[in-house]
Structure formats: structure tokens, C-alpha cells
Amino acid sequence: MTHTTTSRTAFIDGSRLIVEALVQTGAEVFVGYPITPANLLYSYANRRFPTMMAAPDEITALQWMSGFATLGKLPVTATAFPGYALMVESINMALMMELPMVVILAQRLGPATGTATAGAQGDLNLVHGTVSGGFQIPTFCISNLDDCWSLSAKAVETAMQLRTPVVLLTSKEMVMTQMSYDLNRLTPLKKSTLKHYTGTEPYKPYHTDESLIPEFLPISQSTHQVRFTASTHNKAGILQNTTPEALDNTKRLKDKLDLHADFLLHYHYEEDNHAKVLVISFDQTAQAAREAVAILRQQGTKVAHLIAKTLFPIPQKYYEISALYSHIIVAEENLDGQYRRLLFGSAPNTNVSGVNAIGRMIHPDEIIEEVKKHE
Amino acid sequence: MSKQFLTDSKALPFCKGCGHTGVAQNTERALQQLGYDPLDVIFVTDIGCHGIIDKNLVSHTVHGLHGRSVAIAGGIAAGLPKDSNKKVIVFIGDGGATIGMQHLMIAAHHNFSMTVIVHNNMLYGMTGGQPSEFTPEGFNTPTTPHRSSAGAIDICKVAEAAGAAYVSRIFGIGNFTAELAEAFSQPGFSLVEVMELCTSYGLKSNPGMKLKNLIEEAEIEFIKYTNETKKSSELPDYEGHRLSLITDQLVIPQEYTADSTHKISILLAGSAGEGTQSAAEFLARTAMLSGLHVTRKSHVPVTVGVGFSASEVIISKEPIYYTGSSKPDYILITSKDGLEYAMPRLTNGYKSIVYMDATLQTPETASEIHIIPMREKVGARNAALLSVFKLVTDSRMLSMESMISAYSQHKLAAKLPIDTFLDQLT
Ligand SMILES: Cc1ncc(C[n+]2csc(CCOP(=O)(O)OP(=O)(O)O)c2C)c(N)n1
Ligand code: SF4
Ligand SMILES: [Mg+2]
Numbered sequence: 001m002t003h004t005t006t007s008r009t010a011f012i013d014g015s016r017l018i019v020e021a022l023v024q025t026g027a028e029v030f031v032g033y034p035i036t037p038a039n040l041l042y043s044y045a046n047r048r049f050p051t052m053m054a055a056p057d058e059i060t061a062l063q064w065m066s067g068f069a070t071l072g073k074l075p076v077t078a079t080a081f082p083g084y085a086l087m088v089e090s091i092n093m094a095l096m097m098e099l100p101m102v103v104i105l106a107q108r109l110g111p112a113t114g115t116a117t118a119g120a121q122g123d124l125n126l127v128h129g130t131v132s133g134g135f136q137i138p139t140f141c142i143s144n145l146d147d148c149w150s151l152s153a154k155a156v157e158t159a160m161q162l163r164t165p166v167v168l169l170t171s172k173e174m175v176m177t178q179m180s181y182d183l184n185r186l187t188p189l190k191k192s193t194l195k196h197y198t199g200t201e202p203y204k205p206y207h208t209d210e211s212l213i214p215e216f217l218p219i220s221q222s223t224h225q226v227r228f229t230a231s232t233h234n235k236a237g238i239l240q241n242t243t244p245e246a247l248d249n250t251k252r253l254k255d256k257l258d259l260h261a262d263f264l265l266h267y268h269y270e271e272d273n274h275a276k277v278l279v280i281s282f283d284q285t286a287q288a289a290r291e292a293v294a295i296l297r298q299q300g301t302k303v304a305h306l307i308a309k310t311l312f313p314i315p316q317k318y319y320e321i322s323a324l325y326s327h328i329i330v331a332e333e334n335l336d337g338q339y340r341r342l343l344f345g346s347a348p349n350t351n352v353s354g355v356n357a358i359g360r361m362i363h364p365d366e367i368i369e370e371v372k373k374h375e
Numbered sequence: 376m377s378k379q380f381l382t383d384s385k386a387l388p389f390c391k392g393c394g395h396t397g398v399a400q401n402t403e404r405a406l407q408q409l410g411y412d413p414l415d416v417i418f419v420t421d422i423g424c425h426g427i428i429d430k431n432l433v434s435h436t437v438h439g440l441h442g443r444s445v446a447i448a449g450g451i452a453a454g455l456p457k458d459s460n461k462k463v464i465v466f467i468g469d470g471g472a473t474i475g476m477q478h479l480m481i482a483a484h485h486n487f488s489m490t491v492i493v494h495n496n497m498l499y500g501m502t503g504g505q506p507s508e509f510t511p512e513g514f515n516t517p518t519t520p521h522r523s524s525a526g527a528i529d530i531c532k533v534a535e536a537a538g539a540a541y542v543s544r545i546f547g548i549g550n551f552t553a554e555l556a557e558a559f560s561q562p563g564f565s566l567v568e569v570m571e572l573c574t575s576y577g578l579k580s581n582p583g584m585k586l587k588n589l590i591e592e593a594e595i596e597f598i599k600y601t602n603e604t605k606k607s608s609e610l611p612d613y614e615g616h617r618l619s620l621i622t623d624q625l626v627i628p629q630e631y632t633a634d635s636t637h638k639i640s641i642l643l644a645g646s647a648g649e650g651t652q653s654a655a656e657f658l659a660r661t662a663m664l665s666g667l668h669v670t671r672k673s674h675v676p677v678t679v680g681v682g683f684s685a686s687e688v689i690i691s692k693e694p695i696y697y698t699g700s701s702k703p704d705y706i707l708i709t710s711k712d713g714l715e716y717a718m719p720r721l722t723n724g725y726k727s728i729v730y731m732d733a734t735l736q737t738p739e740t741a742s743e744i745h746i747i748p749m750r751e752k753v754g755a756r757n758a759a760l761l762s763v764f765k766l767v768t769d770s771r772m773l774s775m776e777s778m779i780s781a782y783s784q785h786k787l788a789a790k791l792p793i794d795t796f797l798d799q800l801t
Binding site for chain 1: 415430434447453454478613615616625626627628629656677695696
């Protein structure tokens with residue numbers, strides 16, 4: 001990025017880009033309950049969303065959102081761990097009802113209320129384990145201001161096209177730090193839409209074709225009966241015990257994401273055929289890793305870098321890339337490597353190591369030092 | 376023939392004699408009386424015995440979580456077009472109304488257009504008859520066979536206090552179609568508490584008991600409240616704004632050049648309310664006018680109005696990735712809070728250049744300290760700004776012209792002539 005006379009450089013934060021991108025891609029409703037560090041998102045949403053609702057708590061927030069989603073209006077909320085914890089059961093509900101929505105989780109230091117004003121990347125296990133039964137919520141993670149724009153758009157597109165809640169994971173520094181940014185980098189966005197049922201046969205809300213994605217009808221129309229059900233249900237949306245049809249419908253929630261794994265995949269990979277070490281990073285730690293990798297390369301050290309933007313379901317692609325290197329370093333701002341363990345397990349493994357910290361950002365020097373140990 | 380809302384009103388999924396049967400049958404008759412079409416009605420059912428009725432309904436159905444039915448119905452009601460002819464009806468139990476009581480109050484408060492029917496059988500039927508907050512004194516349950524309860528919460532009073540447009544408590548045996556039809560016809564939020572019985576647990580735990588007698592002994596009254604102001608008032612307007620957040624007004628065009636080539640990090644550390652953040656923004660703007668890359672990150676305690684206020688600014692000719700500065704090149708300290716905040720950076724052995732207010736005690740440090748009477752010269756609120764003027768002039772990291780131009784756009788410029796600061800620089 002160079003400053004030429006044609007550049008349009010502004011001093012902005014990620015929250016502004018996220019909110020604008022969400023609205024431009026078709027998000028219609030923001031349901032907010034205030035919490036640091038998501039408050040900037042709330043205040044931009046308050047200026048920008050076609051409909052803005054101030055919820056009295058986070059359970060209500062998710063339920064109101066679900067109500068809007070049954071009408072085909074894509075809802076968004078933004079929260080941090082304490083609010084996300086309250087939302088968990090309702091996110092399960094939305095996933096089971098196959099309601100499109102975006103939940104922005106801006107991580108801060110826990111446990112519990114922790115330090116509201118300190119950033120963290122400590123909610124990976126929580127997000128990964130949100131859904132009972134191990135089903136995954138597509139989870140995208142923003143690594144810089146470009147991503148604030150493009151991944152937010154992908155979040156809306158994914159929620160609509162796959163009919164699922166999507167988690168947009170970020171953290172305090174990403175949504176609050178102001179940066180000079182050339183607005184010319186913002187690519188035009190397209191509105192996403194839900195695929196509607198157009199048949200004349202009675203509508204079966206959870207019937208699907210080979211895409212495994214049910215077609216949508218809003219509950220506000222009067223041509224077909226519509227059912228939304230969070231309990232185990234058959235294709236008609238009727239509560240069932242563990243009948244084969246109902247269990248197949250539940251299993252489809254996993255198969256749906258597996259089938260569309262390529263559509264869900266977002267990452268940035270700088271390969272180096274001669275490197276032994278691969279650095280994996282995400283969120284704002286990716287910025288420290290970008291800097292570390294640039295310095296190492298200037299010094300002549302060979303190193304590859306994978307920035308994970310789709311965190312869950314864990315893409316197979318990350319394993320294909322990892323297999324090319326003899327040592328993997330995962331840099332993340334938590335105590336003992338949540339994403340590293342989710343990727344590679346908790347068993348001792350000399351080929352995998354972590355750069356970790358809590359209560360502060362990881363410094364590029366720490367990543368450089370770890371790479372040098374293994375090159 | 377009237378349109379059916381139930382697939383078969385004689386074949387409902389409840390135990391023999393269960394009070395929920397009567398609620399479903401009377402609901403169907405009330406909707407028929409009012410001339411509704413089945414697909415004009417959205418039933419939102421809670422988790423509990425009353426909520427297993429979805430499959431018997433030919434209207435739209437939504438079946439979510441225990442206690443949350445009123446909340447999801449709130450989202451539907453708020454999102455329906457203003458001219459929608461849809462009727463939202465919530466079926467909830469006393470258990471659901473206990474765990475989700477806040478949702479009932481909030482829906483009443485917002486006047487969401489819906490009718491909530493509380494199936495009050497005074498216990499948790501589905502899970503085996505445990506007591507709820509609606510279990511009245513003298514009513515035994517399987518887990519409280521001899522214990523008297525704290526008495527039942529009066530949900531009608533609660534809903535009324537929350538501003539419900541219409542509230543009623545009715546006797547749930549026999550024909551109560553007219554009462555339900557009245558509630559369904561209300562604009563805005565209405566709640567009907569239907570007193571009824573769970574034959575499997577309620578009757579078994581209270582042999583020979585008559586519902587009428589229990590209600591009398593517990594002094595539960597059949598009442599009706601209406602709130603005329605709510606009934607006539609419009610639903611709140613949730614419309615937002617439609618102007619893009621990304622406009623050319625945000626652009627800070629390059630007008631000057633700067634010599635500085637390397638990455639410089641500056642920590643401003645002061646007290647809340649003393650202009651630390653706006654001084655940092657001023658520095659950032661000056662750098663941007665000079666065509667440099669800039670980042671700014673603020674640090675404040677949870678309560679922003681007290682204690683320290685710090686801001687880290689990074690300026691660079693090259694793009695900036697990592698936005699932290701654990702080892703700042705410059706530290707500008709304008710108050711005691713700021714000094715405390717900056718202390719770890721002053722004592723980490725790193726050699727920063729420090730501008731410190733004259734009122735502060737110089738700490739033991741490897742850094743190069745410059746003492747300046749900033750607070751005394753321009754006042755506490757402008758000390759941070761003066762520290763930036765001082766930094767830029769001394770270090771020449773940015774040009775004087777760019778700083779003067781940035782100041783002309785500062786909110787203080789109209790009140791304080793720039794000479795207030797320039798006079799202090801010599
Ligand atoms: C969050 C949560 N807690 C507990 C339960 C278990 N549960 C299912 S139904 C129910 C009580 C139902 O009682 P009520 O609402 O009065 O309905 P009834 O069965 O009496 O019609 C409970 C506690 C649940 N489903 N979800
Ligand atoms: S257990 Fe009680 S509440 Fe449930 S269906 Fe049977 S009688 Fe009705
Ligand atoms: Mg009950």
C-alpha cells in the first residue's frame with residue numbers, strides 16, 4: 001500500500017468496516033446488549049442498521065434475532081465472552097432451526113468478567129464446543145482491516161447460503177485500534193439473499209435437495225404452513241423422538257458443512273518450499289506474525305506462514321499445508337494454545353509448539369525467537 | 376364450516392383430563408369466532424407438556440427453548456410488517472413463565488403485538504410435577520408433598536406493572552372461548568393466565584381437591600386489567616439510519632512530506648478527562664497529513680471517567696502490522712496516573728525518550744528524561760497536547776506546517792490560539 005495522490009486514506013477502526021460490510025451484504029437487524037470491547041460495533045450499528053434493537057440481556061438478544069430470522073431478515077449481534085455464554089443455548093436453537101444470523105464475538109481477557117479492556121484469544125474452545133453434539137458453527141476470524149470488510153461480507157453470505165448461524169471471531173485490538181487505511185482497498189459488495197421455496201407442493205421446511213440446505217419461507221407469508229423447531233424433528237419440522245428420519249435430519253447439520261467445506265474455506269498462505277517451519281496465526285496475532293515473518297525473511301531465514309481465517313469447522317486444507325513442514329508454531333493470545341490443541345491434539349508433540357501470552361499482545365520478537373529455535 | 380386450527384380437536388397429545396386440552400380447544404374456537412385463517416396465525420410454543428401441540432396445529436408453528444417462547448415471539452412481532460394481519464399466540468407454562476419471566480415483562484413493556492397464554496397448572500408437568508413460582512400455598516406437588524410454598528407469584532400484576540395493554544386471569548375448565556377471543560382482539564400485548572390442572576401430578580398429589588376451592592383458598596382472583604394508553608399507542612419505531620459509514624469525509628489527504636523513515640512508537644500516558652486521547656489523535660492526524668502510516672490504540676480502565684488514560688501511536692513510512700509498543704521510542708507523561716501506567720515501560724531497561732510533567736517524581740530508569748512544566752504552562756487539560764507539540768518540534772519527526780494544519784482542524788482551535796502552544800516551545 002503506497003500513498004499516491006489517488007489514495008483515499010482514512011484513520012479508521014475495524015468496527016466501522018465490519019458494520020458497513022454487514023449492512024451492504026444484506027444484514028438488516030442489529031440486536032445489541034452493550035459489552036466491552038464490542039461497544040463500538042454497537043454504536044456504529046446504531047447509526048447504520050435498518051433496524052436497531054436494544055435488548056435487555058443476551059438471551060433475549062439471540063431470541064429476538066431468531067424471531068427476525070424466521071421472517072427472513074438477517075440479524076446480527078456483537079458480544080464478548082460473558083454475553084456469548086448466555087447465548088449458548090439459543091445459538092444451539094438457531095443452529096437446529098437453521099436460522100441465518102451473525103454473532104460477532106470480540107474476545108477479551110477472562111475468566112468470567114476478567115478484564116473488560118484487555119484483549120485475548122481465549123474463547124476458541126468455547127466457540128468450538130458451543131453446540132451440543134459437537135456440531136460446528138462456521139467461524140471466521142478477522143486478521144486485519146481488509147478482513148473486517150471481506151470476511152464480514154462472507155459471514156453474511158455464508159449465513160444466508162448455508163442457513164446457519166455464523167460466528168465472526170475477533171478481539172479487542174482488531175475492533176478498537178484506529179489505523180490509517182486506504183479506502184480504495186474496499187471492494188464493492190453484493191447483497192446476499194436466502195433461497196426461497198417456489199414449489200406448489202406442500203412445503204416441507206427441512207426437506208433438502210443434494211445441496212443439503214433447506215429452502216426458506218418466511219413465517220409472515222400465507223401460502224404454506226411453516227414450522228421452525230429446535231427439538232429433534234423430521235423434514236416437516238415436527239418434533240420426533242429418535243426416529244431415523246429425524247436423526248438423519250440432525251446428522252445433516254454436520255454433512256451440510258462438510259459438503260460445502262470449500263465454500264467455507266478462507267485463509268492466507270505464504271508458502272516457502274525451502275522452509276522447515278510453518279507459523280500459524282489468526283486474529284490480531286496474525287499482524288505480529290506478518291511482521292515477524294517479514295523480519296525473518298529480511299534476515300534470510302526461511303519460514304512459511306498460514307493465516308487461518310476459517311477457524312471452524314477446522315479445514316482439512318490446514319493439515320495438507322502443515323504436512324509440508326517439519327515444525328509448526330501456533331501463535332495465539334491465550335494460556336496454553338487452544339487452537340493449537342484443537343488442531344493437533346493435546347498429546348506431547350515435539351513437532352508442534354506455541355507462542356502464547358495472556359493480558360498483552362504477542363510481540364513479533366517472540367515469534368521470531370521461536371522460529372529460530374526450530375529452523 | 377369454520378376453518379380448523381387443530382388437526383383433530385378430539386385427539387390432543389395430553390393425558391386424560393389434562394387442563395391443556397381445554398386451552399387448545401377454546402383457542403381454536405376463539406380464532407374461528409374471530410374469522411382468522413389458520414395461516415394468519417403464528418403459534419410459538421414453549422417447552423413443557425403444553426408445547427407438544429405443534430404437530431396438531433395447522434397454523435405456522437415455532438418451537439424453541441424452555442422459557443424463551445415469549446422472547447422469540449417478540450422478535451417475530453417486532454419484525455412483522457406494520458400492516459401485517461398475522462396474529463402471534465404464545466403457549467407457555469407456569470414453568471416457562473418462571474424461568475423466562477423477564478421476557479414476559481419485556482414483551483409487555485415493548486407492547487409487542489401478541490397474546491401470551493400462560494397454562495398455569497401450578498407445577499412443572501413435563502419433568503414430573505416439581506413446584507414452580509406459581510405453585511400456591513396449600514398445593515402439594517410430588518416433590519413437595521407436605522411443604523407449603525412461598526405462595527404464587529401474581530404474573531398478572533407483574534405484567535400489568537410492566538405496562539401490558541391487556542391482562543386477564545381466567546378459570547380454565549369449561550368454556551372460556553369468549554375470554555380468549557377478547558384477548559386475541561386486543562392490539563399490542565395481551566396476557567391470559569389460565570388456571571388449570573395437571574391430572575397426572577397435580578391431582579395425584581392433592582387427592583379430592585377441586586380447582587375452584589384451591590383458587591378460593593389461595594385467594595387467587597379472576598381479574599382483568601387494561602391499559603388504555605398502551606392499547607392506543609403505536610409500537611415503538613425500530614427504524615435506523617441508512618447513510619454509509621464510509622465516506623470521503625473520513626479521508627485525510629497527504630499534504631506534506633516527512634523525513635522520518637523508521638517506525639516510531641509513542642506512548643501518551645495521562646489521566647482520564649485530560650485530553651490524552653485527543654492529543655494522540657492530533658499526533659496521528661499530523662502524521663497522516665504527512666503521508667505516513669499510523670496506528671492508535673487506547674488503554675483505559677473499565678470506568679473511562681477516572682484513573683489513567685493512555686494511547687499508543689505508531690508512525691511509519693512502511694505499512695504497520697503489529698500495533699503494540701511494549702518498548703516505545705517516546706513516552707509523554709502528563710499526570711501521576713500516567714506515570715503509574717507507564718512505569719513498567721520506564722523500568723524495563725529500554726532506553727526511551729521521556730517527556731515528563733514537572734510536577735512528577737522522576738523514577739529510576741534507563742530512559743532519557745526531559746522535565747517540562749506542561750500542566751503549569753497550559754493547564755492540566757492541554758498538557759498532553761503540549762507534549763505532542765514539544766515532541767514533534769524537538770524530534771522533527773513531522774514538519775511544523777503539518778502540525779499547524781492538523782491543529783486548525785482540532786476542536787480546540789476555535790477556543791485556543793495555536794500560539795498558546797507555540798509560545799512554550801522556545
Ligand atoms: C433450560 C432448561 N431447563 C430445564 C428444562 C427441563 N424442562 C422441560 S419442561 C420443564 C418444565 C415445564 O413446566 P411448565 O412450563 O409448567 O409446562 P407443563 O409441562 O406444566 O405444561 C422443564 C423444567 C429445559 N428443557 N430447559
Ligand atoms: S403430565 Fe400433566 S401437564 Fe403433562 S400432559 Fe399429563 S396431565 Fe397434562
Ligand atoms: Mg406447568
